[in-house]
Amino acid sequence: MLAGFAELTGQPQDSPLVAACATTYNDSYARVHLQRTTLVDGIADVLELLTAPLAIATSKPVPFVAPLLEALGIADCFQAVEAPAMADLDEPKEVTLARALAALQTAGAVIVGDRDSDVAAARRNDIRAIGVTWGIGTRAELQAAGADTIIDRPAQLLELLAHA
Secondary structure (H helix, E strand, O other), X not given: OHHXXXXXXXXXXXXXXXXXXXXXXXXXXXXXXXXXXXXXXOHHHHHHHOOOOOEEEOOOOHHHHHHHHHHHOOHHHOOEEEOOOHHHOOOOHHHXXXXXXXXXXXXXXXXXXXXXXXXXXXXXXXXXXXXXXXXXXXXXXXXXXXXXXXXXXXXXXXXXXXXX
């Protein structure tokens, strides 16, 4: 999270401005995230059909993740959920991903993500990266980061993972 605010403001991650942005964002997000967050069309169906164990490695702070997954009705789809603590918002994505992979204890894992940080985390954990265009990142960002594959619709995950 701090990296995003550093990128937006042009300030270092440990700057007072970045810290203030993160605090303001978290305060606002805490008030509205359960009501304003929706699932991408088709993703719930895809999650129900996937048979491999699934984990989440998110940059959202821990206190927000479990309640959000419950509110969206998808908490039971995941065997592991990993996120940074509120006191460690600058935790690198590859560290969060490594914990999720350790919890899954499965071979052939892939990361499905919408940002270059997801692709970089995949590389540092020696797994494939599937970029998705329905999030915050762009196709260009995912291509530049070196995503193994980029998809535009959740249903494509089923097709892609069936041939993995």
